[in-house]
């Protein structure tokens with residue numbers, strides 16, 4: 001059984017359709033990267049999975065099955081028991097989410113005592129162990145967040161997410177606010193932690209390079225829709241959707257002598273005023289007449305899938321020999 005199964009999820013903020021009919025599956029121990037430009041719906045998807053949407057955001061259709069149990073109709077009291085213990089979250093502002101008036105130790109202890117109480121001695125050991133895992137000396141446990149650098153605070157946020165050994169972690173742009181060197185350090189640290197703890201994760205980021213480095217599979221979102229899913233290596237070699245191809249061109253090859261960073265011409269669609277057809281058609285160099293009027297269906301091919309008329313035709317030709 002998949003650990004997480006999102007089925008036909010739609011999230012609205014008033015008349016804004018932020019996530020539209022999105023389905024995905026996450027297996028135990030798998031990291032699924034979710035990538036897209038700002039406003040693509042990727043962060044809303046993360047908030048919806050944990051049911052932490054801010055008002056007036058609401059799930060207007062679909063299911064979120066965690067170990068087979070639908071979280072959508074679940075009461076807040078039940079959900080609170082699952083958050084942190086089963087499903088943890090590290091947000092972009094995770095480092096700013098630390099309580100400024102409590103020591104690091106106190107924040108670990110509060111989480112432990114709320115979900116899995118243990119003796120003071122065991123708790124001290126656990127806090128030291130968790131900090132060491134993210135390469136922070138245990139003596140920092142008695143410091144306040146403002147006494148730590150941005151990178152250290154984000155590593156504390158990651159250690160806090162891991163302290164109860166959750167099955168699923170949602171990372172929402174966990175490295176975005178940090179400089180490149182610290183970003184790389186955190187990604188390497190996360191790769192080590194994943195090997196050790198074997199957690200599953202949704203790793204949400206606008207940075208395709210980081211996502212390709214850490215994820216097993218990558219889901220590409222555009223205009224609130226899932227437009228392509230592929231294994232990370234395959235996506236890099238053989239993107240099927242023109243938007244994925246355009247995103248890859250924005251991601252410079254560091255081995256190239258001349259590094260040129262390109263943007264995608266045009267702007268993302270207005271999710272409050274969606275025109276018919278493929279959401280990418282105004283920016284797509286491959287657009288056909290059909291693309292302007294007919295929204296492409298997401299064609300699932302096992303672990304992968306694509307929503308594009310052109311790619312669908314190629315898949316069909318490939319299947320027929």
Ligand code: SF4
Nearest residue numbers: 278281284291308309
């Ligand atoms: Fe481009 Fe048409 Fe495919 Fe949309 S459906 S990505 S417009 S080719």
